């Protein structure tokens with residue numbers, strides 16, 4: 001058969017192939033991935049790097065009886081292809097289609113859901129503990145990247161798992177990259193292991209080397225083949241750190257040699273101890289633009305396969321506005337320090353990193369550490385600005401409460417990707433932050449409506465603010481449809497006066513409220529619009545004033561139902577003013593484009609006006 005991928009419809013199908021056919025299959029999968037992701041967008045480079053590894057894992061292990069747990073899960077596309085979802089791959093990350101991450105509702109082969117980093121070893125250990133208590137017999141494998149290994153949870157799990165007396169396999173997929181170049185001492189250690197160890201490929205390298213030893217060579221090769229732990233014995237020097245933690249370390253293995261991978265995996269599944277298999281791969285393997293720029297092809301939109309060029313329209317994002325303003329502020333304020341948790345590109349800090357390397361810290365995927373590091377710096381006279389995504393901030397809640405807010409330290413948190421982010425889906429939607437932020441004492445929370453708000457807020461937060469200041473803004477492009485010259489970046493602002501109803505909102509949704517107001521105008525309804533720029537503390541006067549004019553307030557909020565900032569209004573609204581909340585449901589929000597999700601949850605202009613019309617017409 002020419003096209004082997006055509007024959008792969010079920011997990012059992014790859015087990016029917018020979019090793020040389022598996023190699024051919026990996027080429028076909030790469031081509032399929034590149035073509036598919038060029039149309040859907042997605043995490044291309046990481047998936048191209050794990051093609052052989054995923055094939056070898058499914059060849060050796062019997063999923064779903066054996067459990068494969070993908071850290072972050074952005075590299076699970078090949079796993080999806082091999083586990084019966086090839087035909088749906090053109091729907092990946094699309095509204096109603098396959099998720100870009102493992103999803104239990106999608107397949108029995110997705111045994112644990114991920115999206116946020118560094119959880120897989122803890123989850124795997126949980127599976128192992130349960131298996132052993134119940135006396136069951138199957139393999140548990142976690143596949144974690146070198147970037148994800150910088151996350152504290154991964155290290156906590158290694159600390160807990162070491163010296164266990166039963167099998168547990170951790171595959172360390174080391175491609176020397178997080179989203180950008182991996183940083184920190186663990187990364188340097190892995191580099192030393194790779195370069196300090198003679199790069200033996202698992203079987204061929206060792207056996208060829210040993211067979212060359214006069215007299216004993218061939219018999220030793222036979223001995224190695226028979227000995228269960230032969231590879232570990234003969235792969236020299238590497239991985240002492242993991243050995244000290246109680247893991248058996250094997251590697252580094254060439255992660256693009258299916259033959260070697262299969263050989264090693266067959267052997268490690270028999271070892272009655274936690275095993276760390278260090279696999280060296282190339283991020284973006286097999287597609288030149290991605291090999292050259294793995295950071296750009298980490299998460300891509302649609303692109304032209306021939307040139308690798310993006311097909312997405314480009315305009316100014318909030319992240320870009322934030323990044324440029326940071327550079328401007330840092331020229332003046334020598335105490336300003338920028339912190340990222342492995343997201344310099346995504347948060348817009350790349351230019352800052354280049355210009356002020358001494359005042360830039362990439363902590364790795366370590367949001368908790370990042371917040372407390374900022375607290376330490378603030379305690380010693382610096383002005384730390386930590387830019388991180390809303391959903392990843394969930395990790396560092398206690399650090400904000402305990403290390404920053406309690407001491408009322410001047411730390412600036414710039415929370416990007418606040419609100420619906422779109423295609424990354426449930427794990428990444430920033431729909432909780434305003435809920436968990438507004439209840440913390442001492443914290444000021446601001447939400448810009450447009451670029452000039454963000455610039456002004458950041459300048460104020462850095463140079464004049466006191467205590468913890470959070471500025472939250474969404475993914476995507478800045479809507480500049482409001483008049484440029486407006487007063488009072490941090491104050492509640494009346495954008496439009498109304499007679500029939502008042503729409504109150506914050507952030508990007510203010511624009512949708514304005515669109516709704518326009519639509520309602522065509523129906524003869526005068527809807528006022530009030531924008532909250534600071535959502536903690538809320539200034540009451542204008543809301544009360546406007547509410548009293550119309551008698552009806554609809555609070556529109558891209559936050560989950562029970563976290564809505566609008567609930568604060570119940571505390572102070574006078575009699576005669578009715579308040580309703582229009583929020584996201586008490587649920588996780590699926591993936592799709594932001595526009596599709598706004599339409600589904602009636603948060604766009606049309607949706608909001610529909611809600612208003614229903615209220616005014618039907619009560």
Ligand SMILES: Cc1ncc(C[n+]2csc(CCOP(=O)(O)OP(=O)(O)O)c2C)c(N)n1
Pocket residue numbers: 046049072074075115116117144145146147148149175177178179283298341342343365367392395
């Ligand atoms: C808690 C958390 N912080 C940040 C991220 C964003 N993020 C996704 S993948 C990634 C890099 C992961 O690197 P690695 O584990 O080495 O996988 P690779 O992409 O190199 O295959 C980062 C920082 C995340 N998913 N979770």
Ligand SMILES: CC(=O)[C@@H](O)[C@H](O)COP(=O)(O)O
Pocket residue numbers: 043072074115179298299346417421424475
């Ligand atoms: C897998 C992951 O967590 C990141 O790669 C994330 O998908 C980046 O999102 P943005 O595209 O919004 O930067």
Ligand SMILES: [Mg+2]
Pocket residue numbers: 145146147148173174175176177178
């Ligand atoms: Mg990596």
